[in-house]
Amino acid sequence: MAVNYSAKEEADGHPSGGVGVPGGGGGGAVGGGGGAVKTRKPDNTAFKQQRLPAWQPILTAGTVLPAFFIIGLIFIPIGIGIFVTSNNIREYEIDYTGTEPSSPCNKCLNVSWDSTPPCTCTINFTLEHSFESNVFMYYGLSNFYQNHRRYVKSRDDSQLNGDNSSLLNPSKECEPYRTNEDKPIAPCGAIANSMFNDTLELYRIDNDTRTPITLIKKGIAWWTDKNVKFRNPTGDGNNLTALFQGTTKPVNWPKPVYMLDSEPDNNGFINEDFIVWMRTAALPTFRKLYRLIERKNNLQPTLQAGRYSLDIAYNYPVHSFDGRKRMILSTISWMGGKNPFLGIAYITVGSICFFLGVVLLIIHHKYGNRNTSADIPN
Secondary structure (H helix, E strand, O other): OOOOOOHHHHHHOOOOOOOOOOOOOOOOOOOOOOOOOOOOOOOOOOOOOOOOOOOOOOOOHHHHHHHHHHHHHHHHHHHHHHHHHHHOOOEEEEEOOOOOOOOOOHHHOOOOOOOOOOEEEEEEEEEOOOEOOOEEEEEEEEOOOOOOHHHHHOOOHHHHOOOHHHHHOOOHHHOOOOEEOOEEEOOOOHHHHOOOOOEEEEEEEEOOEEEEOOOEOOOOOOHHHHHHHOOOOOOOOOOHHHHOOOOEOOOOOOOOHHHOOOOHHHOHHHOHHHHHHHOOOOOOOEEEEEEEEOOOOOOOOOEOOEEEEEEEEEOOOOHHHOOEEEEEEEOOEOOEOOOHHHHHHHHHHHHHHHHHHHHHHHHHHHHOOOOOOOOOOO
């Protein structure tokens, strides 16, 4: 017996008859006693039926032209202010790699990690302008890829956070700097193994008399790194030698981690030079904060214009990978360090927007009143 039902009922998946259709492929159900009929029709909701309210902007001369002029008038003054502020920041940089034969540090160019005694050199320089506010001393490296994937992963954060079990059983991510002579390395990994270890000392020269500049080594790391991410192993905090017993130093380090500093609150994993180095840089040319020079007298600049000398204990080899080393003295402002790019970017974007606004205004004034309707011949 043939079964007839309407095309609408077929489309909805609800045949009016109660008898299943032979050859239906199992998709139908017997009327009255079967489950709900499967259908691919979306639910009757505003979202699935695309009946949600929508808003579409209509770009007209009255909306586009003011937007271009407003963006230009806002961005250009901001860019000028940022650019001027950046130029007011004092900065002085010395490259002490020693690749030039005339450089005082040329004799140290091929130094190795374990050179004993360390190679030392002195560079004299002159500051033409005084540094008025607090001065930040950085060391800079070039052609050093701290952003390499395997390099970034080569560390054990649990070990650095003071976990005693990870101290003696470092993560496998630290390979091949996980163990040495069957002892676990603390701190393990390639990042810690390549820690910057040059020593920089600054002197002021007055009448051939060298006066040392006080360099502050605390307060250079992020607060969260110093107090949250990096901790020494639990135990007797006054006896770091016992806490790190059973471990060995990284391969390229001249001394173990518990001898990085004589002060207990700046030794071991919480040493701020070590913490600063462990925060990897995003670009192959970078700088990291090394020391602070605080202003002691509001009536005197922090570093007066004049002659200075930089004493360097040259321990960190960079010549093998064509790297460069620099020492940078810099002040800061409300926007941070010297960075003219941000101001130039604001000025450029604002100028382009203002120029486009003028061009579009001329076009609109010249052609906007024309009748755009086409003449239809009779």
